[in-house]
Amino acid sequence: MKAVRWRSAVSQSPFESDHMGPPTGSTSLPRVFAQPQLAQLQRQSVVRHAAATAIEQEVMVDAIPDSLLRAGDDQNSMRGHFERMIRKAQADICAAVEEVDGCKFRQDAWTRPGGGGGITRVMQDGNVWEKAGVGVSVVFGKMPQEAYRAATGTNKSNGASKDDMVPFFAAGISSVMHPKNPHCPTMHFNYRYFETDEWNGIPAQWWFGGGTDITPSYIDEEDQRHFHGVYKRVCDNHDPAYYPKFKQWADDYFLNKHRNERRGLGGIFFDDLRDKPREEIVKFSTEAVNAVCESYLPIVKKHRDDAFTQKEKEWQQMRRGRYVEYNLVYDRGTTFGLKTGGRIESILMSLPLTCRFEYCHEVAPGSPEADLLDACTNPRTWV
Amino acid sequence: MKAVRWRSAVSQSPFESDHMGPPTGSTSLPRVFAQPQLAQLQRQSVVRHAAATAIEQEVMVDAIPDSLLRAGDDQNSMRGHFERMIRKAQADICAAVEEVDGCKFRQDAWTRPGGGGGITRVMQDGNVWEKAGVGVSVVFGKMPQEAYRAATGTNKSNGASKDDMVPFFAAGISSVMHPKNPHCPTMHFNYRYFETDEWNGIPAQWWFGGGTDITPSYIDEEDQRHFHGVYKRVCDNHDPAYYPKFKQWADDYFLNKHRNERRGLGGIFFDDLRDKPREEIVKFSTEAVNAVCESYLPIVKKHRDDAFTQKEKEWQQMRRGRYVEYNLVYDRGTTFGLKTGGRIESILMSLPLTCRFEYCHEVAPGSPEADLLDACTNPRTWV
Numbered sequence: 029m030k031a032v033r034w035r036s037a038v039s040q041s042p043f044e045s046d047h048m049g050p051p052t053g054s055t056s057l058p059r060v061f062a063q064p065q066l067a068q069l070q071r072q073s074v075v076r077h078a079a080a081t082a083i084e085q086e087v088m089v090d091a092i093p094d095s096l097l098r099a100g101d102d103q104n105s106m107r108g109h110f111e112r113m114i115r116k117a118q119a120d121i122c123a124a125v126e127e128v129d130g131c132k133f134r135q136d137a138w139t140r141p142g143g144g145g146g147i148t149r150v151m152q153d154g155n156v157w158e159k160a161g162v163g164v165s166v167v168f169g170k171m172p173q174e175a176y177r178a179a180t181g182t183n184k185s186n187g188a189s190k191d192d193m194v195p196f197f198a199a200g201i202s203s204v205m206h207p208k209n210p211h212c213p214t215m216h217f218n219y220r221y222f223e224t225d226e227w228n229g230i231p232a233q234w235w236f237g238g239g240t241d242i243t244p245s246y247i248d249e250e251d252q253r254h255f256h257g258v259y260k261r262v263c264d265n266h267d268p269a270y271y272p273k274f275k276q277w278a279d280d281y282f283l284n285k286h287r288n289e290r291r292g293l294g295g296i297f298f299d300d301l302r303d304k305p306r307e308e309i310v311k312f313s314t315e316a317v318n319a320v321c322e323s324y325l326p327i328v329k330k331h332r333d334d335a336f337t338q339k340e341k342e343w344q345q346m347r348r349g350r351y352v353e354y355n356l357v358y359d360r361g362t363t364f365g366l367k368t369g370g371r372i373e374s375i376l377m378s379l380p381l382t383c384r385f386e387y388c389h390e391v392a393p394g395s396p397e398a399d400l401l402d403a404c405t406n407p408r409t410w411v
Numbered sequence: 412m413k414a415v416r417w418r419s420a421v422s423q424s425p426f427e428s429d430h431m432g433p434p435t436g437s438t439s440l441p442r443v444f445a446q447p448q449l450a451q452l453q454r455q456s457v458v459r460h461a462a463a464t465a466i467e468q469e470v471m472v473d474a475i476p477d478s479l480l481r482a483g484d485d486q487n488s489m490r491g492h493f494e495r496m497i498r499k500a501q502a503d504i505c506a507a508v509e510e511v512d513g514c515k516f517r518q519d520a521w522t523r524p525g526g527g528g529g530i531t532r533v534m535q536d537g538n539v540w541e542k543a544g545v546g547v548s549v550v551f552g553k554m555p556q557e558a559y560r561a562a563t564g565t566n567k568s569n570g571a572s573k574d575d576m577v578p579f580f581a582a583g584i585s586s587v588m589h590p591k592n593p594h595c596p597t598m599h600f601n602y603r604y605f606e607t608d609e610w611n612g613i614p615a616q617w618w619f620g621g622g623t624d625i626t627p628s629y630i631d632e633e634d635q636r637h638f639h640g641v642y643k644r645v646c647d648n649h650d651p652a653y654y655p656k657f658k659q660w661a662d663d664y665f666l667n668k669h670r671n672e673r674r675g676l677g678g679i680f681f682d683d684l685r686d687k688p689r690e691e692i693v694k695f696s697t698e699a700v701n702a703v704c705e706s707y708l709p710i711v712k713k714h715r716d717d718a719f720t721q722k723e724k725e726w727q728q729m730r731r732g733r734y735v736e737y738n739l740v741y742d743r744g745t746t747f748g749l750k751t752g753g754r755i756e757s758i759l760m761s762l763p764l765t766c767r768f769e770y771c772h773e774v775a776p777g778s779p780e781a782d783l784l785d786a787c788t789n790p791r792t793w794v
Contacts, residue, residue: 136771150770161770286749345765352768353759356739357749366669366740376736379768382728385735386764387533387544388519388756 086138086145086371096166096199098143106234106306107197110221113310114164114201115147117219117317122149122162124321125205128329129154133162138371143168148374152381156212156332160205161377167198176224179235179300186228195225201317202361204378205324206351210344211331213244213251214292214351215324216378218361219317221310236309237299240320241278242327243292243351245344246396247403249410251327252293256410258323259296259316266312267304274298279407284354290404291347291354343397345384352383469521469528469754479549479582481526489617489689490580493604496693497547497584498530500602500700505532505545507704508588511712512537516545521754526551531757535764539595539715543588544760550581559607562618562683569611578608584700585744587761588707589734593727594714596627596634597675597734598707599761601744602700604693619692620682623703624661625710626675626734628727629779630786632793634710635676639793641706642679642699649695650687657681662790667737673787674730674737726780728767735766 097107122133131154139145146165151157170193173185200220207214219238226232242255256275263270274296281297283290296316301309355362355378365375391397480490505516514537522528529548534540553576556568583603590597602621609615625638639658646653657679664680666673679699684692738745738761748758774780 152770159768159770286755349762352735353739353749356736357746363740366736372669373771376768377770379732381769382765382767384765385542385759385762387535387542387760 084140084142086140088136088138089145090137092137092147093139093145096139096143096145098168101143106221106310107199107223110199110310110313111164111166113314114199114219114317117201117314117320118147118149118162118164120318121203121320122151124325125151125157125160125162128325128332129156129160131155131157133160136373140168146371146374148371148377150377156207156209156328158206158208159377159379159381160203162201162203163374163377164201165199165374168195169198170195171224176227176233179222180224180233181300182230182233184230186230188228192228194227197223197225202378203320206348206380207328207332209332209334210245210336210340211248211334212328213242213324214348214380215242215320216240217317217320219313221313234302234306235299236301236313238313238316239274239278239281239295239297240316240323241282241292241295241297242324243347245347245400246340247293247400248327248331251330252408252410255293255323255327256295258319260411262312262315262319263296265315266308270298270312271296282354283358284350285358286353287350288405289350289401290407291351293403293410294407342384345382346386346389347400348380348383349385352379355379467523467525469523471519471521472528473520475520475530476522476528479522479526479528481551484526489604489693490582490606493582493693493696494547494549496697497582497602497700500584500697500703501530501532501545501547503701504586504703505534507708508534508540508543508545511708511715512539512543514538514540516543519756523551529754529757531754531760533760539590539592539711541589541591542760542762542764543586545584545586546757546760547584548582548757551578552581553578554607559610559616562605563607563616564683565613565616567613569613571611575611577610580606580608585761586703589731589763590711590715592715592717593628593719593723594631594717595711596625596707597731597763598625598703599623600700600703602696604696617685617689618682619684619696621696621699622657622661622664622678622680623699623706624665624675624678624680625707626730628723628730628783630676630783631710631714634713635791635793638678638706638710641702643794645695645698645702646679648698649691653681653695654679665737666741667733668741669736670733671788672733672784673790674734676786676793677790725767728765729769729772730783731763731766732768735762738762 095101095103095108096111097103102108126132129151131151133149133151135147135149137145137147144166146163148161148163150159150161152159154160171179172193173188173190176194176196177183198220200218202216202218202220204216205214217238217240219236221234221236223234224232240259242252244251259274260271263274275294277299278294278297279290282292282294303309356366357363359378362375362378366372391401478484478486478491479494480486485491509515512534514534516532516534518530518532520528520530527549529546531544531546533542533544535542537543554562555576556571556573559577559579560566581603583601585601585603587599588597600621600623602619604617604619606617607615623642625635627634642657643654646657658677660682661677661680662673665675665677686692739749740746742761745758745761749755774784
């Protein structure tokens with residue numbers, strides 16, 4: 029019998045839950061931390077590390093169950109609805125990507141004895157994409173009270189002992205796609221739904237998180253207007269405050285703080301979303317995840333056959349190096365997953381197949397490379 | 412006038428000070444953390460983050476001063492001695508590497524208004540090495556009491572206020588070299604000396620740290636006996652207990668915990684070394700750093716012209732991917748430096764020029780690749 033190992037609640041897939049730290053908020057940390065900011069950093073770190081909780085070792089399966097919920101769970105619940113939504117999105121997006129690329133995704137799936145599981149789909153060394161992965165996962169876990177309070181804003185514990193943890197459910201879809209042509213951008217998205225059980229007399233809580241962001245090596249303004257335009261339209265369909273807020277949040281979150289440089293040109297990012305009825309927010313999440321193909325694939329199709337120089341390819345490889353820096357140093361799903369023992373291959377499917385780290389690389393003033401760096405340093409308004 | 416920015420005390424070069432956390436000790440953390448280990452992880456993180464302290468922004472210089480100590484500092488002190496020792500080692504090692512490679516190192520140097528500075532030397536895309544860097548730095552900083560206590564073992568604070576920090580001096584040399592030929596190993600070393608000033612009635616403290624480790628893509632047992640043999644000899648010259656202890660420490664430290672796999676085949680690693688008179692330990696440190704060329708260069712010369720296949724090159728690139736994972740996720744000098752704002756290019760000179768991240772790569776049973784993985788998972792005794 030396989031030994032049960034205890035795992036992180038959020039490390040089963042590349043979730044990027046802000047519940048592992050305080051809300052990302054609307055201000056980015058400066059590159060150099062003054063003392064008060066340092067204290068903030070320490071708090072974040074404590075909360076993040078404190079979030080490691082009990083999850084069993086996965087068991088790889090050949091036949092994927094129709095539902096990754098626990099046996100007997102209500103399939104008509106939001107849990108069931110969200111799982112079906114992300115599994116359909118995974119299938120639809122992979123099919124659309126396969127149609128553009130001509131190659132197929134491989135699939136790896138797992139379940140856990142106590143419920144939950146995941147499906148990772150990866151296409152490696154395709155015709156158009158160097159590496160593209162789309163994963164879904166369903167997790168039943170327990171989170172520390174600190175993480176619970178950060179996520180829900182509640183201060184109650186109703187006399188629970190300090191080490192008592194809060195049972196939760198999470199389901200999410202996550203993806204990164206790295207095309208080969210340096211004029212085709214990398215794209216990432218992640219949409220997730222959390223629920224806590226009723227705990228210690230405190231009612232069950234729920235919230236949504238997610239986002240989609242784009243990382244080109246070269247700026248095509250029309251592409252950016254298209255990409256951001258799609259998400260502005262999706263946001264505006266639900267709340268006119270969403271796009272400006274979530275665009276800013278993406279600019280703050282996808283930041284290589286040590287360089288004060290974003291990994292790319294952003295998009296939208298949100299977390300702890302519970303400001304409207306659940307049925308409304310899930311419609312927003314669904315519309316956002318279903319907009320991935322519309323927002324991204326036309327850009328890839330437009331540029332996949334663009335001519336490029338060796339220098340342009342090397343620049344793309346360097347930008348991928350920055351992507352690796354971001355994912356391994358800052359990305360919350362990745363760093364937390366690595367430190368607490370998730371399915372490593374699913375967590376790291378987000379890394380590019382190849383990349384480059386040059387010492388003291390400098391871009392020529394006025395060059396397209398300098399323009400990209402400027403846009404990564406001083407985020408622009410695209411729509 | 413350039414604004415002074417506050418920096419980490421240890422982020423000025425790739426120091427790997429254990430003072431940023433509790434002693435590495437002799438046991439490695441398991442891949443998956445049970446609750447008591449999680450608490451330990453949290454403490455480590457707190458101590459590590461708490462170590463960010465006040466250091467000024469560097470000023471790049473063309474002419475390097477004879478000493479990076481503060482004006483008026485005693486050049487005959489251990490500080491002066493150690494700085495001269497590592498600067499000579501940097502010059503000697505770079506000269507020897509240039510002779511093997513045929514290409515030259517570039518040099519970047521900086522000082523700080525309040526004392527200290529660094530010299531980074533990097534060779535990129537040479538004939539034999541894809542990237543090789545050797546850096547020295549001298550830092551005057553302040554460390555939190557937590558870090559001070561972890562490093563020195565003292566529990567006294569003599570009534571100092573909680574936020575009062577301990578002034579310290581540190582000097583170190585650090586290097587990573589990534590050859591092109593997949594049959595030539597990557598090598599890393601770092602040697603450092605720390606001193607605290609007398610503080611709050613507690614006398615000044617000092618300690619040494621360091622190590623050299625090797626990361627081949629393919630095992631050549633003769634090479635490993637040679638490499639480890641050199642450090643066993645160096646250790647044995649000073650204390651017969653050193654080699655077994657420091658070899659184990661390297662096996663514990665250079666571990667990708669999320670894979671339960673070492674990045675390579677180890678070597679020696681030590682920290683908080685203060686168990687003998689300072690004059691004896693500095694002789695050991697000096698002998699170890701001066702053994703780098705003897706331990707490493709014959710291996711590179713032996714294999715630099717080895718024939719290799721595309722598959723072998725890709726395997727090397729994947730092992731470099733693991734090196735990147737280690738450096739960005741675990742290496743204390745790197746992670747701490749990145750999060751607190753050191754000279755980024757000096758910190759990240761340790762990353763390979765190119766690397767590869769494959770999803771679910773599997774090695775053939777019985778293959779040389781499987782043999783390497785086994786040695787990284789179950790450390791071997793080479794001498």
